[in-house]
Amino acid sequence: MKHPIFRRAGTLALLGALLIPQAGALSDVSNWAQEGVAAAQEAGLIPSTLETRSATGAITRAEFCGIAVNAYKAVSGKAVFASGKKPFRDCDDPNVVAAYELGLISGRGDGVFDPDAEIERQDLCMMLYNILNTAGIDAPAIAGDACVEDYPDVSEINDYAVDAMITMVDYTVVNGITIAGQPATLSPSSTATREQALIMATRFCSAFEDASDHASDTSSDTTSDTGEEPDLTMPLTDEEKMELVYGVGGEKYQTAEEAEANMVEISVPVWRLQEDGTKTSGTAYLQVNSNLASIYEAIFEEIYNGDEQFPIKDVGCYSWRTGEHSQGTAVDINWEENMEATINEDGSLTPTTGSYWLPGEDPYSIPEGGDVYNAFINHGFLWGGNAWRSKRDYMHFSFFGT
Secondary structure (H helix, E strand, O other), X not given: OOOOOOOOOOOOOOOOOOOOOOOOOEEOOOHHHHHHHHHHHHOOOOOHHHOOEEXXXXXXXXXXXXXXXXXXXXXXXXXXXXXOOOOEOOEOOHHHHHXXXXXXXXXXXXXXXXXXXEOEHHHHHHHHHHHHHHHOOOOOXXXXXXXXXHOOOHHHOOHHHHHHHHHHHHOOOOOOEOOOOOOOEOOOOOEOEHHHHHHHHHHHHHHHOOOOOOHHHHOOOOOOOOOOOOOOOOOOOHHHHHHHHHOOOOOOOOOHHHHHOOEEEEEXXXXXXXXXXXXXXXXXXXXXXXXXXXXXXXXXXXXXXXOOOOEOOOEEOOOOOOOHHHHOOEEEEOHHHEEEEEEOOOOOEEEEEEEEEOXXXXXXXXXXXXXXXXXHHHOOOEEOOOOOOOEEEOOEEEOOOO
16 A cells, blocks of 8 residues: 655755765765765764774665764764663664664664664664654655655655655655666665765755754853853863863762763864875864863864864763763863873883873874964963973863863
């Protein structure tokens, strides 16, 4: 029996990015998919679980969870915090857990997710559709050319996925599959390759990233009672810093729940270093203290626009542990090449985290007085490379100097 599908037609102008795919993201990318995979990399959609995987191989249910979580972050502007819960007895992948807690997936029942099974195209569409519901984004019918009823196999869509596939076809997230001499089909129960899935997710983000009202959720309010914007480039006293981060009379967060309620996720531009020595533009996502969000954005904008084009491959801020990371007021950059080390009696250093610090030799090592150093220092941060007598922490920049 055919599904009662109403004709929805639409045109969508998708912005194509002429980008160079970053090394190490995926292998064996097809020629036709080069631009699309590069755009996915630029948008921060490729999870680490896909690195070095074959782009032409079928994507699994767990793998697409990683893409879907990143797509949710991209269109909603909201942070996604890891949870220790285990909703499935056959999978503890944090991306799968996050997707479940966001309401993007439900599993196969009886505590089974089947993470290594290849995902069907209709289930892929369903996960993207659920992102819209979770993020509170409307997807109204649009007038144009794309329409599911133009495909001969439309009746093969399972009932639960009908609305999802209608929406994804309307917004040109999903196109039909064409085999020479045959009409294009939706192939809802067929699988998708990793490169196909990434391109669909990129189209999805292009279509809906402006539909969310997340700007008001992620922007920090640093306006003073007088209505004037504070000069965030001027050094602040410890008292002024406490007031800025915690409010008048406020104190440091005592629990992870309290801390996470005061974190937001920001996206910042970064340079990525390729194997051939060239640098390409990318995006990094950081969970930071909401009251410092605009400062962090300004810092990374300055680094990105600096003459060095300093490459950043690893960067982290909030993590519920000791020190300022638990407050979202400290950042670590390129930890392997910017070691934390104790200072021995003879002045030598013994690494405790990371391997070395070789500014001028290793492009990922942060030089004192360079663009990264200056950007943080100019905004009131202290650098672990010269802040203490007992150790060096070259990766570490902290707002309170701890």
